[in-house]
Amino acid sequence: MKCAPFEYVRPTSVDDVLAALAEADGEGKILAGGQSLVPVMALRMARPAVLVDVNKVEGLSDLECDDGSVHVGALVRHRTLAEQTAHPLLAEAARHIGHTAIRTRGTAGGSIAHADPAAELPVVAVATGATVTVAGADGDRWVAAEDLFAGPLMTTLDPDEMVTGIDFPVPTRWGFAEFARRHGDFALVTVVVAEVDGDLRIVVGGVGPVPIRARSTGAETLGDELTPTGDLHGSADFRRGLAIEMARRALASAGIQG
């Protein structure tokens, strides 16, 4: 499959990106790493009229550590996340994203904005209470990660807004566990456990439209909260069972008794 015709622009500043999106009037789409967008364009399931390539925008590729938090520019590649040491949870999660070629191209901002419920970074963002910086016509605004995700592949972003960065607090204790059919596949279930400022969160990906923040603090009671659906890869019961097991493993690796 080959993609449908589209216009292509490559601005070099955030302001120009926003202007291009505004001009596209809802028909524009940001191209960052292209690892999710380009395949669906090739299938003609996504047909943006204008592709706004942000890869030449300056100032979005930095990764900065400051007091208890890591700021990740929207264009930071998964590979960089996997190799950095300031945020071990982020590094561990990034190592599970796709394969080398995908990690070399794919970006943090792209993954957050794409909002795939099976992707790793949205789960980490919700678990750590990350803050997403969103640029728009009226300037920047800051959105808590759990308020960003609205459904599968849906966010609360406006069509003419852009994610420019994410601040991930560094947890004091953490655990990560996921189950995928093959290494590099989208996980069937991802569980991230993170303790930030004394607040312990268990967040589950792959069992609902968005990353699910559990009310319970133990694996055994988690199952009652989840309402996964069955699909090609297995029944709802199987996913629930996997979530419980991944929660056990994530809690254990965090050094927390489930």
Next chain:
Amino acid sequence: MSSLGTSPPRKEDRRLVTGRGRFVGDLQLPRMRHVAFVRSPIAHARITTLDAGPARDAGYRVFTQADLGGIVLRAQSALPSYVETGQPALAEGKVRFQGEPVAAVVATDRYRAEDGAELVEVDYAPLPPTVCAWLPPESPVHDEAPDNVLLERTFDAGDVDATLASAFLTVRRELTTNRHAGNPMECRAGVALFDPADRRLTFWSGTQVPHLVRNMIAELLGLSEGNVRVVAPDVGGGFGVKAVLYPEDVALCAIALEMPGTPVKWVEDRVEHLAAATHARDHRYLLTAGFSEDGTLLALDADVTCNVGAYSVYPWTAGIEPLMAGGLLTGPYKLTHYRATVRGVATNTAPSGPYRGVARPASVFAMETMLDDAAARLGMTGVDIRRRNVIRPEDIPYKMPSRLVDDSGHYDECLTKALDAVGYDDLVEEQQRRRGTDEPQIGIGFACYNELTGLGRAASAGPRMPFRTGHDACTVRINPDGRVTVFSGVTSQGQGLETTVAQIVADALGVGYDDVDVRIGDTDASLWGFGAFSSRQAVIGGGAAHRSALAARTKVLRLAAGLLEADPSDLLIENGVIAVAGSPDVTIGLPEVARVAYLESNRLPEGIEPGLEATEFYDPIRGAFAAGAQVAAVEVDRTTGSISILRWACVEDAGRAMHPQIVDGQIAGSIAQGIGGALYEHLVYDDDGNLSTGTLLDYLMPTSAEIPEMTIGHVERPAANPLGVRGVGEGGTLGPNAVLAGAVSDALGVKIDELPLSPSVVWTAARRAAEDRGVVDEDGGPDRE
């Protein structure tokens, strides 16, 4: 020095590993145009409107079935119950599966061709789709077969009913296997060019069967067969999927006739491939087996239904899978009382066709499951029940109940070697130690199988098609410089046939491996070859190369004898030098002999014509069975249903291994493909006939990370053909379904009735087993106390 039995660098690897392979997709010709197919989005419907007007108005060339003159492929079989149906080049009147080509659009590039395809207006009036072959049909796929049964046959030997009635133990099972496909790295591809000046059509195609393609394309398009040239250049995998002549191939060639002088190219993408290239292995087995108290298999009663999809593919027909399943279900086990009714049932899914191992990955799973089930009930091990029943060397030739004749018989030896290779006794000890603990459980699985290879005319491949596939031809030409060019009828999709044929010719002729070049895949260059299927080419194409090289050698020696004034029977030829036995100083080089043959007729001995080449056919008449056994140990994680393969061993009787590295590569690759089918690959249709696994995001292929290290061993028993070889291309695929299902069953103490062994299936089985033991907790996973 002999080349056979060693592993010289492969002839094709210089270009393949340096990125200089020549695939159809690489072909660029002046004025070339690109084709995109409009495909049916629904499984079963009448076409009420097909309007190419808007696309034509936008400047596209569009072809429908009417524009192509209504060409229909018809796969034929002389079997009595066979219902012949047609497969149109492009759908006409109705569509029968999602993905069926309905129209073709031609443009300057593929992007624009797909834009044009969107402009073709098609309206469909849906008909009820039939997806499952063992549920009552909703609405006939073809009018000629109201019950959708395209073929049914019963194999019947001995007295099954009486034997079952008196058996000590009877085992009944219903088993289903997962639809999956060969899925080569290179999808299908073709470029067709018609030269109107002399009415010649050239079709570059990634096919496994160029001569068969030429034969039928010429007939369908009304061209002289000599004016059709089919070229299969480098091909990136086939696995049987490319041994079929497809409607897209026919449409592409027919379009070329309508656009004389313009090359038209179609390169299939993965979405098209998963939807419309042939599928396989969608079977159900209803089995009843009777055993004596000591585990002897007494009788087997089988009812086998194969989902053959929407069309009977050319040339193999809807019979290919059911007949193979019935003919070889009993595999390497001795049996007198056997009844199997097999049928091919049409459905509104992609057509099924040949895929590496044809039906036997499923039928071996079925047979081995029955043995494992019986062994468990009788308190025997999986090893003992197999040893009790396998055909032994002293039974050879053994006439199977389906009347095929097994010429191998080394199953116990293969099994024993495989057990040694995995360290069976130690595994059993560790397995016992872990029983009852919360550690991952170990299971051990087995498969014994026989691979029918290199079929000659007496047991020709295919269900009584209008031709016999027992022979191939080869031409060995010694050039004026004394080097050798071989024009072989074989094709290669990665198996290294250029290398193997060169080795055979080098040894038979008495020249160095490096002095032989091999040309394959071009019907203008080779006289005849049926192509790659049924593990036939090493035996048959190799046999033809051997015979032609010997014939060329005879002429070389006659000519040299005249030049040396010696008797031909006193001459030896080694490494391109002809010498007189006993007189090492009297020699002549092959270059000089060749020069005389072509350029210096004044020196030609009396009675010898110019030229130095030979063309011979070879037909082994019968086939050569290749015995095989696989054993593996797995670890099952009951909390996730995932399986880790700890050990894998395969021992096969490949006869004489001509290029041991290629032989081992074939075995390793086929086991990997078998593991893919057992654990990952599954083409799933929903109830409406929509393919749910339409991309590689959902259709999971194994990568090298999923494939374990394996030990490959050999029992080299030369077959009764001039090279002593047995085919080795498919056997490895036959084991993994049975091995892995048996191992999981062994680990968890559960019955495995369906494939693939996805984590969900295994987790559910583990949970059921835990519930039976009363140790499951309320929320989810099996309790880990």
